[in-house]
Amino acid sequence: MKIKSVTDLVAKKKVGLQKILPGKPRIAVGLATCGIAVGGDRVYERLKEIIDKDRLDITLTKVGCIGYCKEEPLVNITIPGKPLVILHKVDESDAEEIIRSVQNGGVPYDRALCQVPAWDHVTGCVMDYGKGFDRIPLYDNIPFFQHQKKVILRDAGLINPEDIDEYIAIGGYFSAIKALTGMDPDSIIEEVEKSGLRGRGGAGFPTGLKWRITRDVKADKKYIICNADEGDPGAYMNRNEMESDPHMLIEGMIIGAFAMGAAEGLIYIRAEYPLAIKRLTLAIEQAREYGLLGKDIFSTGFLFDIRIATGAGAFVCGESTALVASIEGRTGRPHPRPPRLTDIGGGLFGYPTDLNNVETWCNIPVIISNGSGWYATIGARGNTGTKVFSLVGKVDRVGLVEVPLGTTLSTIVSDIGNGGANNRKVKAVQTGGPSGGCIPFRLFDTPVDFESLNKAGSIMGSGGIVVMDEDTDMVDIARYFINFATGESCGKCVPCREGLKHALLLLNRIMAKKGTKQDLETLALLSDTIVATSLCGLGQTAPNPVLTTLAYFRDEYDALVKP
Amino acid sequence: MDEKTLDIIISRYEAPAGRLLGIMGEIQNQEGYIPRETLEILSVKLEVPLSQLYGLATFYSFFSLKPVGDHVITVCMGTACHVKGAVKILKALEEMLGIKSEASEDGKFSITTEDKKFTLEIARCFGACSMAPVLRVDGNLYGYATPENLPGILAEYGWERHEN
Numbered sequence: 205m206k207i208k209s210v211t212d213l214v215a216k217k218k219v220g221l222q223k224i225l226p227g228k229p230r231i232a233v234g235l236a237t238c239g240i241a242v243g244g245d246r247v248y249e250r251l252k253e254i255i256d257k258d259r260l261d262i263t264l265t266k267v268g269c270i271g272y273c274k275e276e277p278l279v280n281i282t283i284p285g286k287p288l289v290i291l292h293k294v295d296e297s298d299a300e301e302i303i304r305s306v307q308n309g310g311v312p313y314d315r316a317l318c319q320v321p322a323w324d325h326v327t328g329c330v331m332d333y334g335k336g337f338d339r340i341p342l343y344d345n346i347p348f349f350q351h352q353k354k355v356i357l358r359d360a361g362l363i364n365p366e367d368i369d370e371y372i373a374i375g376g377y378f379s380a381i382k383a384l385t386g387m388d389p390d391s392i393i394e395e396v397e398k399s400g401l402r403g404r405g406g407a408g409f410p411t412g413l414k415w416r417i418t419r420d421v422k423a424d425k426k427y428i429i430c431n432a433d434e435g436d437p438g439a440y441m442n443r444n445e446m447e448s449d450p451h452m453l454i455e456g457m458i459i460g461a462f463a464m465g466a467a468e469g470l471i472y473i474r475a476e477y478p479l480a481i482k483r484l485t486l487a488i489e490q491a492r493e494y495g496l497l498g499k500d501i502f503s504t505g506f507l508f509d510i511r512i513a514t515g516a517g518a519f520v521c522g523e524s525t526a527l528v529a530s531i532e533g534r535t536g537r538p539h540p541r542p543p544r545l546t547d548i549g550g551g552l553f554g555y556p557t558d559l560n561n562v563e564t565w566c567n568i569p570v571i572i573s574n575g576s577g578w579y580a581t582i583g584a585r586g587n588t589g590t591k592v593f594s595l596v597g598k599v600d601r602v603g604l605v606e607v608p609l610g611t612t613l614s615t616i617v618s619d620i621g622n623g624g625a626n627n628r629k630v631k632a633v634q635t636g637g638p639s640g641g642c643i644p645f646r647l648f649d650t651p652v653d654f655e656s657l658n659k660a661g662s663i664m665g666s667g668g669i670v671v672m673d674e675d676t677d678m679v680d681i682a683r684y685f686i687n688f689a690t691g692e693s694c695g696k697c698v699p700c701r702e703g704l705k706h707a708l709l710l711l712n713r714i715m716a717k718k719g720t721k722q723d724l725e726t727l728a729l730l731s732d733t734i735v736a737t738s739l740c741g742l743g744q745t746a747p748n749p750v751l752t753t754l755a756y757f758r759d760e761y762d763a764l765v766k767p
Numbered sequence: 768m769d770e771k772t773l774d775i776i777i778s779r780y781e782a783p784a785g786r787l788l789g790i791m792g793e794i795q796n797q798e799g800y801i802p803r804e805t806l807e808i809l810s811v812k813l814e815v816p817l818s819q820l821y822g823l824a825t826f827y828s829f830f831s832l833k834p835v836g837d838h839v840i841t842v843c844m845g846t847a848c849h850v851k852g853a854v855k856i857l858k859a860l861e862e863m864l865g866i867k868s869e870a871s872e873d874g875k876f877s878i879t880t881e882d883k884k885f886t887l888e889i890a891r892c893f894g895a896c897s898m899a900p901v902l903r904v905d906g907n908l909y910g911y912a913t914p915e916n917l918p919g920i921l922a923e924y925g926w927e928r929h930e931n
Binding site: 237238240241242273274276434435436437438439440443468470472475476478512513514515516517518519530531532533534535536552553594596597598602603634637668670672676681684685688692694 | 829
């Protein structure tokens, strides 16, 4: 059935709500990539076996990941009239106990992490589950969750990402219909501009402005692309956004395509994410089936479709011109800008192209549904909205963390992450992947926004926060990143290709305790030169890990070199 | 890969965007590497110079031109894995498989045991950082790896310790 009107969408919403609150117990297993890897699929299979064998009147379903990776596998239980209960560290041997408890109207208390009496899906749907289970702590009182604000991850871990009806149930695609039938392209772009949304891929370019530039170019054809080539090691926000809530991304792209006048969209996704590819492919098929992609969307005459293009393992392809080359079937080597992607002759196959990160697109539906005014109240001045971070490394509570921009590093690492793992002292964090830098513990009152991180010598990047503790060797970290960047350099320009190689040789010598003070000076000078003269962002930022560790952890270098 | 399978793969990619990498990715997934003959046939069918396809196969780390072993072990070398001891995991695997790390001809890390049972590779990041260090064997991810639990994981794939 094609959805043509709000009435059609409301009808689907009812179908979806019936799936989320089926009037009987529902057990949902968190099955994103990491949930599966730690045994979530075995839990699911065992539960299915028991339910099928005894033909029990229980709904079993898959959901994505709520982000508390340390506690996985996670299982949600909803019993009519009772709060949703999140179980943690579940394994297949718990399955019988879970079923037994559920049949008696309860949950296994010793596996309960927290309860959710009501959940605001932000896009106009508050799910009222119910009250009870007083012994189980509230979601809002769990330290990992209480400092977070879920806007992008509002549905993750709660709805079935493989079922479009559940996305519609919590308010999905209502923003798309509002935009396409009730707004003109200019007013959509104005909303995005007023929201203050900045690109979530790392550079922080104002999204509305990029859209306006793309819209204003006169061309027969335009493309929009989603950059899902999440290449920063230590970052996996985008993977979870696509695995847990793929329709949010698709809806954002539909709105963007309408605003910019594009008929074709592409999602460039890395080959290392097979589950995200599978779920996105399925989501696109479902959206086509409902007429949300294809011809004459919502009877407006608007035509738009999305295709997936897979990457093949090249970090540099996150750079815009290299990404386009890769989609065109060429090696991913950047070219100087201008021409920019948005220029005639600069984009995909020469057509003006708008490129935004997964999380940027994911912000669009909520801006349209709740308005730019609402959005701009979240976060800090000039840095509005929330950002999802992957908090990993030597931190106690690893996981995906969503906080308003401007939240301090200390809140993220100490309050949400509970400091170092195994009671070790935290020494630094590394943000922004190979393009970022290391920020020492004494600067943890730094607010996490684009400008403050730059001032500290690092960058926001796509959102990876890797925690280092007192046992971490910072020179080794610098060497690790330079080794990474050397391997991923496309080889086109000399500063990056040769400069990084020599930086690596210097670091190797220093780590082998054969270096001198002069080598440190040379390393600093070489780094500055690479930053100043490289062709693209990869080379221009690759020395940041060296420069920041030299600035903040000079003693560790000094201890390794001869005078 | 026989021509019919290749034709089916090609038929899935009508539009030019994402076509070449998509097709080569599927060949890589099905065969475990990209055989030279397949690349030659592909070149004729798509009217793309073999040199361009070769360029892609060597530029992108996902592609391999050499056959791999029965089981492919990939160690994640992402930042979270690195700080949690990925290098130790790689060294332990090299020791277990009796192989020595060295850069291959095209600069990629990929070594196959003499009996062609296992291939050891590295990856930049699987994005499964919460359970670092991570390795993948034939598409299955294993988190919280330690040198001690590796023998148990590899035993699932028919690995046995050889006493020297």
